[in-house]
Amino acid sequence: MDNDKILDIYTRMLRIRRFEEQVGILFAQGQLPGFVHLYIGEEAIAAGVCAALRDDDYIVSTHRGHGHVIAKGGDFNRMMAELFGKATGYCKGKGGSMHIADFSIGMLGACGIVGGGIPLAVGAGLSAAYRGTDQVAVSFFGDGASNEGSFHESLNLAAVMKLPVIFVCENNRYGEFTPMEKVTAVRDIAVRATGYGIPGVIVDGTDALAVYDAAAAAVARARNGEGPTLIEAKTHRRGGHAEGEKAFLAGGVYRSQEELAEAQLKDPLLIMHRRMVAMHLIAPDVLEELDHRITQAVAEAVAFARRSPDPEPEAIYEDTWI
Amino acid sequence: MAKKTYVAAIKDALAEEMRRDSSVFLIGEDVRLGVFAGTRGLHAEFGDRRVIDTPISELAVAGAGVGAAITGLRPVVDLMFGTFLYLALDQIVQQAASARYMFGGQTRVPIVYMVQNGGGISAGAHHSQAVHPIFMNVPLLKVVMPSNPYDAKGLLKAAIRDDNPVIFLSPLSLTGVRGEVPDEEYVLPLGKGEIKRPGRDVTICSAGATVPAALKASQTLAVEGIEAEVIDLRTLKPWDEALVLESVAKTGRFVAVDESKPICGAASEWTATVAEKAFAYLKAPPQRVSGKDVASPFSPVLERAVIPSADDVVMAAKRTLLGAQEPIAQSHEARDSNQALVHGS
Structure with a gap:
């Protein structure tokens, strides 16, 4: 892998991390309506996968979707404005955190329903094949979604039609507050690929370069007309299911301190940073400068969102039937 | 053709x-x-x-x-x-x-x-x-x-x-x-209903499967000198509200016929709209004819009893012409006996 690609992946990860940290602060301050699900700890997956895609490829995301938008090249200002519910947001304030989309970069939408986005990616893959392009579609979803019917129906449908779809399971070991092993009959989601006659690949989801390699192989296969692949990226959810969950869990605990500490140790950003410095790929001060620029861009996005107008109430009847 | x-x-x-x-x-x-x-x-x-x-x-x-x-x-x-x-x-x-x-x-x-x-x-x-x-x-x-x-x-x-x-x-x-x-190309606009039969006495609004029943009922009513106007909405959403309201303004009587169930059914929506927007024109309470509120039974005899029939429509039209409404107390009794039926007592 060339150095530019490594730096590209790292930049995508850092953009996600700094954006999400700021969103966490804003939510804690009570500045954001609704609720948000942060992608912190899972950055290597969105960044590694999207770095293996072209701009005209499609992705379909989840309720924990900010990372996917950013990794595909989304705009901080329009994202932040959407989180504030402002008229300048990606969806003019009608979508919010769980429905951010940017069709101009092939980001076909976050999705509030667990597993709800998976069939859409199959349709986008079908569309690419129908139109005779070599675009591919990526479906991001979690371990929880792999227990939904939509997952199983979609894998089978994509497999029988040999569609250019990459199913990326972000296994962060929790479906909301329930550990995966309590509700999932298999240890590895990847083995479910066998039931649909497609390759199932397990990858360390905290290692961005490993994710990139797995995604690149699956993308090449899909572009080549060889059909879908299921990639299971094993990762850790650094934060909770949703921000502010302590309040509504009312003291309920579902993860041990040891487990949380392990998740901190397996920080994909730190892993990548250490590796880049150790390999002398890039000087630490250049990385600091990059971090500074991104942090600055996030701050500007917050300012943009704050000074943006709320939607006019009349807008409720816009974006309806055409 | x-x-x-x-x-x-x-x-x-x-x-x-x-x-x-x-x-x-x-x-x-x-x-x-x-x-x-x-x-x-x-x-x-x-x-x-x-x-x-x-x-x-x-x-x-x-x-x-x-x-x-x-x-x-x-x-x-x-x-x-x-x-x-x-x-x-x-x-x-x-x-x-x-x-x-x-x-x-x-x-x-x-x-x-x-x-x-x-x-x-x-x-x-x-x-x-x-x-x-x-x-x-x-x-x-x-x-x-x-x-x-x-x-x-x-x-x-x-x-x-x-x-x-x-x-x-x-x-x-x-x-x-x-x-x-016709063999030649044509496209019909969504959202537009059609008057299948003009009439001055009562508006019968229907769509899809119940249009034949509504038309058959209008023939029976005509024999008795009652001229029903039969509307086929064709599109349920968006629906041709103006066509229905204009008809009711003319006839002053309204019967909504639809195969779906009575609670929040299509007929409920049409009737509510007429009550809201054409109340002043109404000479009698509007009537709904809906599918019976049970699952669809298999037996042809039972299924026929569940789906609105032309006879049901004739009776509903006549209720609007008589203008009489059941006393509320009776309705309560009917409701109680219905509940007894549902609970099997």
């Missing part, structure tokens, strides 16, 4: 639109063979690419249709029976209907979901429900339910050309019905 069956008219509409626009394709279970014949023979002309047989996976197929629609294609998704839409509800409601709005107008969702709706052929509870009110309650879906071959062809062509998601419901009981279908 040739006489064609309802399903033959559907097939003509599909073939014409697929010839006209290469982004239109057909997808669903057994569309190649065509269970209801509405898609039969299309594969011979259009091949595997545009006539796609799928697994029995309604949810994934409905959602894949959305994925195709938001990336430039115009899928027609054949899910066979209206009740099978229940299996696909999440994708239809949360994706197809919502995508344009929740993404702030970034996309459009030109998709048609095509099914056979309602009962009348002893298909039993799982294949005989009139599901349309569920979709009328979903924002930004269009719901079309033609009652004859001519309308079916013209409205399906309009539905395929529409840039919004459309639920296209063919009444199961009318699939074999024949009617005049």
Whole structure:
């Protein structure tokens, strides 16, 4: 892998991390309506996968979707404005955190329903094949979604039609507050690929370069007309299911301190940073400068969102039937 | 002009639109063979690419249709029976209907979901429900339910050309019905009803499967000197409110006939609108004729008792002409006995 690609992946990860940290602060301050699900700890997956895609490829995301938008090249200002519910947001304030989309970069939408986005990616893959392009579609979803019917129906449908779809399971070991092993009959989601006659690949989801390699192989296969692949990226959810969950869990605990500490140790950003410095790929001060620029861009996005107008109430009847 | 069956008219509409626009394709279970014949023979002309047989996976197929629609294609998704839409509800409601709005107008969702709706052929509870009110309650879906071959062809062509998601419901009981279908090209606008029979005494509003019953009732009433105006709404959402209100302004009496269930059924919506917007014109309480509030029974005798009949419509029309309303107390008694029935006591 060339150095530019490594730096590209790292930049995508850092953009996600700094954006999400700021969103966490804003939510804690009570500045954001609704609720948000942060992608912190899972950055290597969105960044590694999207770095293996072209701009005209499609992705379909989840309720924990900010990372996917950013990794595909989304705009901080329009994202932040959407989180504030402002008229300048990606969806003019009608979508919010769980429905951010940017069709101009092939980001076909976050999705509030667990597993709800998976069939859409199959349709986008079908569309690419129908139109005779070599675009591919990526479906991001979690371990929880792999227990939904939509997952199983979609894998089978994509497999029988040999569609250019990459199913990326972000296994962060929790479906909301329930550990995966309590509700999932298999240890590895990847083995479910066998039931649909497609390759199932397990990858360390905290290692961005490993994710990139797995995604690149699956993308090449899909572009080549060889059909879908299921990639299971094993990762850790650094934060909770949703921000502010302590309040509504009312003291309920579902993860041990040891487990949380392990998740901190397996920080994909730190892993990548250490590796880049150790390999002398890039000087630490250049990385600091990059971090500074991104942090600055996030701050500007917050300012943009704050000074943006709320939607006019009349807008409720816009974006309806055409 | 040739006489064609309802399903033959559907097939003509599909073939014409697929010839006209290469982004239109057909997808669903057994569309190649065509269970209801509405898609039969299309594969011979259009091949595997545009006539796609799928697994029995309604949810994934409905959602894949959305994925195709938001990336430039115009899928027609054949899910066979209206009740099978229940299996696909999440994708239809949360994706197809919502995508344009929740993404702030970034996309459009030109998709048609095509099914056979309602009962009348002893298909039993799982294949005989009139599901349309569920979709009328979903924002930004269009719901079309033609009652004859001519309308079916013209409205399906309009539905395929529409840039919004459309639920296209063919009444199961009318699939074999024949009617005049012109050979030349025509498209009917969505959202426009039609006066099937003009009359001055009472407005009978219907759509889809109940239009024949409404027309039959109007003939019976005519023998007794009562001239009913029969409206076929053709599209349930958006619906031709103005046509209905103008008719009620003329007749002063209103009967809503629909196969769906009485609570939050299509007839409920039409009646509520008339009560709200044409109250001053009403000479008598409006009446609803709906399907009985039970599952669809198998026995032809029982099923006939559940679906609105021409006799039910005649009686409802006469109630509006008498102008008398049951005392509320009696209604309470009726309700209590109904509850006793439901609870089996």
